[in-house]
Every structure is written in C-alpha cells, then in structure tokens.
Amino acid sequence: MANEKVDVVIVGAGASGAAFASVLAKGGKKVVLLEAGPDWQLTDLISSEMWGRRIRPAGAPFRLEGKNPFGYAGQAGWGVGGAALHYFANHPRLLETDYRMKSEHNRGLDWPIAYKDVAPFYDRVAREVGMSGDAKAEEKWRPAGDPYPMPPMKTFRQGEILKKGFESIGIRMAPAPVAMNSTDFKGRPACIYDGWCHVGCP
16 A cells, blocks of 8 residues: 555545545545544443543634633544534525625625525535435525525524524524534434534544
8 A cells, every 4th residue: 555656645534535535536636645533333332421522622722711721623523523522513694785795795705606606516516415404494694596405403492492593583494504414414314403513423
C-alpha cells in the first residue's frame, strides 16, 4: 500500500471528506482517505455527555469574558464521520434573497449565482444523504422543489406547545429539514428519539 499510486488523497474522513471520496471513487478515481481517529463502532457510541467527549478533539483555550480560558472543539469530531457523528443534522437552505444581500439590503456582496442555480444540488443532497422534512410547508419562504425522501421528524410535546403559541399570534411554523431518518432509509434504521444527537448517534 505504501508505494501504491493513487489519484487523490483526502485528509479527514468527516462529512465533507467522505462525500468527496465517494463521488471521486464512483467517478473511477483511486482515492485514499486519511483519518487520525478511530473507526467508531455502534457499541462505542453511548448516550452520555461524558462518553460523548471521546469524539470531540481538544481545542486551544480561548476567552469569551472573565479571567478563565476554556477549550472548545464542539464543531469538530475525532474519528471516521468527524463532526457528523455528533451534530444536530440541521440542513436549512439559504433564502433566495440571501444570494442578493447587496441588492436587497445594501450589505455585503451579491453572490455570482442565484438560488435557482443551487436548488438542484439541495435536492440531490436531500436524496443522497436522506432528509426528513416538509418541502411544501417551506414554500412560504423558498421556491418549490422536490419533496424530501422522508416525512418530518416527530415533534416533542414542548414543540407542540410552542407551535400552538406561535400560531396563536400569526407566526407560521414548519418542521426543520434535518438529515435524520424519520423512517428506515437506505439500510439505516429510523431515529429512536434518544435525544443525544450531540454526543454521538449510533
């Protein structure tokens, strides 16, 4: 292996690195993924704040305020899967107007592309990664697109109460599009609503 010639070497087997490797390999390229952390197994991922610390690397200390610095590396992940092992899987879409910030709000710059240019890729990610949501409900603020491959996640009791409150004052709510399985999808079982997305989901 040490002397084998490959087309591409990708450092980091997180969400981006793994996706790039998959696309390139399907395109016929020889790809090597380098990952410093372990290939976590289902039995390694335990619903516990303490155990979840194993998949987050230590970060450099920094200060928000006061005298005591602390380390923060919540946006990273150690091992195959990277931060995708412990994120809340929210995949919101930019609004059409987000691409025209200068024109619309005289702030920043306009993008050289528009929402319609990236819309097919939003839909492709939803199909390939697996997204739960209600595309029709989102059409209040975004153009029509393909339906999500899975229905929305269940709403917890407190969410139902908040929804009722917002609706009573005229604020319309819609389920968040998330890369979580509300039903079985592509050989992966549905979410069991264990509630520990942020410490490593088995």
